[in-house]
Amino acid sequence: DAKTTQPPSMDCAEGRAANLPCNHSTISGNEYVYWYRQIHSQGPQYIIHGLKNNETNEMASLIITEDRKSSTLILPHATLRDTAVYYCIVRAKNSGNTPLVFGKGTRLSVIA
Amino acid sequence: KAGVTQTPRYLIKTRGQQVTLSCSPISGHRSVSWYQQTPGQGLQFLFEYFSETQRNKGNFPGRFSGRQFSNSRSEMNVSTLELGDSALYLCASRPLGAIDSPLHFGNGTRLTVT
Numbered sequence: 001d002a003k004t005t006q007p008p009s010m011d012c013a014e015g016r017a018a019n020l021p022c023n024h025s026t027i028s029g030n031e032y033v034y035w036y037r038q039i040h041s042q043g044p045q046y047i048i049h050g051l052k053n054n055e056t057n058e059m060a061s062l063i064i065t066e067d068r069k070s071s072t073l074i075l076p077h078a079t080l081r082d083t084a085v086y087y088c089i090v091r092a093k094n095s096g097n098t099p100l101v102f103g104k105g106t107r108l109s110v111i112a
Numbered sequence: 113k114a115g116v117t118q119t120p121r122y123l124i125k126t127r128g129q130q131v132t133l134s135c136s137p138i139s140g141h142r143s144v145s146w147y148q149q150t151p152g153q154g155l156q157f158l159f160e161y162f163s164e165t166q167r168n169k170g171n172f173p174g175r176f177s178g179r180q181f182s183n184s185r186s187e188m189n190v191s192t193l194e195l196g197d198s199a200l201y202l203c204a205s206r207p208l209g210a211i212d213s214p215l216h217f218g219n220g221t222r223l224t225v226t
Contacts, residue, residue, distance in 0.1 A: 043202050043217030099157035
């Protein structure tokens with residue numbers, strides 16, 4: 001699976017949009033981009049995933065560049081409860097039982 | 113639907129002892145994976161089970177083992193505990209069939225070895 005690069009930390013003011021970048025320049029055509037987050041003392045929580053089109057759900061939006069080499073997770077109105085470590089993971093279709101590989105992620109701090 | 117349930121939530125054991133952790137997947141999910149999380153190594157894959165068979169294994173010693181029951185519930189066992197086994201152990205489940213189905217994690221069992 002392609003490796004990802006994320007900034008180690010980011011701050012965001014409460015109520016503003018949080019834009020978390022992820023670089024995956026070696027991604028191949030059959031690899032999805034997944035985002036998870038982990039709030040302190042909890043297990044990772046699935047947020048969203050996509051292949052090449054932008055995706056939106058009740059939690060967030062995922063914007064994938066046309067060349068698919070990078071993506072941005074957008075939390076439209078960040079709250080204090082969104083403070084967490086956010087992981088961007090690239091994983092091939094039909095990975096079967098290939099495990100998820102977590103990097104160090106981005107620690108997002110939402111500030112009142 | 114209830115989420116992934118892990119028991120116990122906290123556990124304290126002594127070096128040399130063994131421990132068994134339990135995981136109940138989301139109803140209908142037949143695959144169960146286990147991960148270890150430590151401050152130094154982050155999240156590391158231990159193993160995955162479905163249809164009561166281990167399908168993949170991470171780079172951990174044989175002291176770490178697991179099993180899955182016919183109802184998809186899973187247990188993992190660590191024998192001869194070492195101080196370095198202190199960690200958050202996470203279980204995750206997913207349905208089979210969909211090629212891009214995400215993992216859903218429980219809140220883990222925090223194991224402290226003294």
